[in-house]
Amino acid sequence: MLLTEFDPTEEAVINPWNTHLPAENCPETCISIFSHHLLQRIAEVMDAKPLFPVKDANGSWPVYEASYKGNRYALFMARVGAPACVGDFEDLIAMGVKRIILLGNCGVLDKSICDCGIIIPTLALRDEGTSFHYAPPSDSIPVNRRYIPEFQAVCKEHGYSYVTGTTWTTDAFYRETKQKVAARKAMGAVCVEMECAAMQAMCDFRKVEFFQFLYAGDNLDHPQWDPRSLSGLSRLSDKERIALLAFELADQISRSTNP
16 A cells, blocks of 8 residues: 555655744744634633744634743644644744644543543554654554653643543544444544544654643444534533643643753
8 A cells, every 4th residue: 555655754845844934933832722712712811912824725824822821832723634734733843843732622432431521642543644654654653652641740730530542543534434433442442533643643753742632522432423512612611621731731841841
């Protein structure tokens, strides 16, 4: 298969640094959220200001500056789907981002995970195409190699329980058939999303720090699909509090790297 033809050469025909120059005053840590409703709420709460845009064929996507506990962070809306998500972060890395904290909704394959429950992936099943251009072929990739203990401490401090486990990254959410759900559950997956494996592979390739956590949305571990809080406006206040955990993690990292 073509996806087995991994080429580790760093220099490509077109590179992100060919099209994006370093941005002035770009924060090194970027906190990114998939939901535009949630991002707007966080930007309002933190009085975030636009810094510069990331531009592509689909439009212009603002990068905000958000201040939290005396530190500056980039705040950005991640695109849904591995190719778009990875492409934008390739550009942001070229512009100066060195650490990415990503959070978003996921479907659960284990009905015991409560609605809006926090999941910390430790392994991602590579059922997408993008990661195979950044890492040698394999069924899975270890994720969140750094900062799991720090994030677990943040969750405990703020009264949040969490689940750790395998996530299933897929390109095609309308092709999550009952047979595939059963097969991925048999491989140990507790949830499903569309970006984690690809983002980890890209960040490994670019030597950028990456951490992703998820909050549970729809339930696939049910005779009939249960959307629960999948809607962006559903339980928005709860999701806002969950998103603030990303800033708490960033603060922990900042204090450990700049004592």
